[in-house]
Amino acid sequence: MDEIEIPHHFLCPISLQLMRDPVTISTGITYDRDSIEKWFFSCKKKACPVTKKVLHDSDLTPNHTLRRLIQAWCTLNASHGIERIPTPKPPIDKTQIAKLLKDAKKFPEMQLKCLKRLRSITLEGDRNRSCLEAAGVVEFLVSIIKSNYESTLLLEVESNEGSEFIKASDEALSILYHIKISESCLKSIIRNDQEFVESLVQILKNDNYQSRAYATMLLKNIFEVADPNQLITITPEFFAEIVCTLRDRISVQASKAALKLLVELCPWGRNRIKAVEGGAVFVLIELLLETSDKRASELALILLDQLCGCAEGRAEVLKHGAGLAIVSKKIFRVSHLASDRAVRILSSICRFSATSRVLQEMLQVGVAAKLCLVLQLDSSHKTKEKAKEILKLHSRVWRNHSCIPSYLLSSYPSS
Numbered sequence: 001m002d003e004i005e006i007p008h009h010f011l012c013p014i015s016l017q018l019m020r021d022p023v024t025i026s027t028g029i030t031y032d033r034d035s036i037e038k039w040f041f042s043c044k045k046k047a048c049p050v051t052k053k054v055l056h057d058s059d060l061t062p063n064h065t066l067r068r069l070i071q072a073w074c075t076l077n078a079s080h081g082i083e084r085i086p087t088p089k090p091p092i093d094k095t096q097i098a099k100l101l102k103d104a105k106k107f108p109e110m111q112l113k114c115l116k117r118l119r120s121i122t123l124e125g126d127r128n129r130s131c132l133e134a135a136g137v138v139e140f141l142v143s144i145i146k147s148n149y150e151s152t153l154l155l156e157v158e159s160n161e162g163s164e165f166i167k168a169s170d171e172a173l174s175i176l177y178h179i180k181i182s183e184s185c186l187k188s189i190i191r192n193d194q195e196f197v198e199s200l201v202q203i204l205k206n207d208n209y210q211s212r213a214y215a216t217m218l219l220k221n222i223f224e225v226a227d228p229n230q231l232i233t234i235t236p237e238f239f240a241e242i243v244c245t246l247r248d249r250i251s252v253q254a255s256k257a258a259l260k261l262l263v264e265l266c267p268w269g270r271n272r273i274k275a276v277e278g279g280a281v282f283v284l285i286e287l288l289l290e291t292s293d294k295r296a297s298e299l300a301l302i303l304l305d306q307l308c309g310c311a312e313g314r315a316e317v318l319k320h321g322a323g324l325a326i327v328s329k330k331i332f333r334v335s336h337l338a339s340d341r342a343v344r345i346l347s348s349i350c351r352f353s354a355t356s357r358v359l360q361e362m363l364q365v366g367v368a369a370k371l372c373l374v375l376q377l378d379s380s381h382k383t384k385e386k387a388k389e390i391l392k393l394h395s396r397v398w399r400n401h402s403c404i405p406s407y408l409l410s411s412y413p414s415s
Helices: 033-042 064-076 094-106 108-122 126-134 137-154 159-178 183-192 194-203 209-224 236-248 252-265 271-277 280-290 294-307 311-319 323-329 336-352 356-364 367-376 381-393
Strands: 022-024 030-032
Touching (some): 033 126, 094 108, 094 126, 108 126, 108 137, 108 159, 126 137, 137 159, 137 183, 137 194, 159 209, 183 194, 194 209, 209 252, 252 294, 271 280, 271 311, 280 323, 294 311, 294 336, 311 323, 323 367, 336 356, 336 381
Antiparallel strands (some): 022 030
């Protein structure tokens, strides 16, 4: 097929792709709706991409003339395999959303139908998601999740009604996650609606893996914007359920969200001890033994480093038969960040929990040899200094030991 030249004014200035739904912004420049909405909402840009003029509103006016020209051009070039673009649906507005919410509140039997429509709207683009939040949909979904969870408990013996409630709650949770709630709205939730947070924790106990994944990711987003007073009052039950989510490997995305959430929480108050008591150390070591994912390994080592800041965490690492070995093994196997955190973990144990048995185990599983290797290979200055400090600290036991190969002993630091 001969190459078809597309008229330049049919192309979106941002993506250089054929416009499917041309819209004009206040500067008079026309863009494809999908591209300019991503610019405004996903990239959070507030200026015209071409003129660079700062925009005080993001109103988009459909350019019907250009759209008809593009459709006509597609029709003329149909013999070359060009498909005619369909006439786009008009974007949703607050009035339509308000009617949906009104019907769902007035007629409970329409709740599921309303939720399915909201889900469809949510998946149609960033502008729709922003419009849903502005129209009060977040508050509506939060109320469904809270009330339906409570109702399911009350109607547990009535399986049909219970099943219906669970479906509505699951659908609301899915929509809430996909809306990509703004930071200001998340702050309002954590500040004013602790019951909703508790409902999400209860959802983590469900058998529905998808709902557990959404709940975990929402909790991660919520606590990323929480203030210190809210972070230090989290219950042991919360940590236990997040650790269970991590242990069950319900999805890669949910596991990373759980790791990020724990990393966010553990520096505050007694949260490290709560996480350790919830079984976090054992689960993290098992994850390191099984995963080959770089980011998951990094997050697990960052979290283990935090937990080894308390005696309870160090004791759990030593209690696991593969704890020291897997931490040492991850040095040079993942990334510079992972190597640095692994050496920090070993440093915490060597400084505060180094019994004769522990030091012998470190020799046997290759920890001391790996620390010598750190001094020889490409590592950050801080990582090398930390390794040197550990080796000096225990030189009486480790220096010249047969467990350390001779080619590594040459780099053993002098006391």
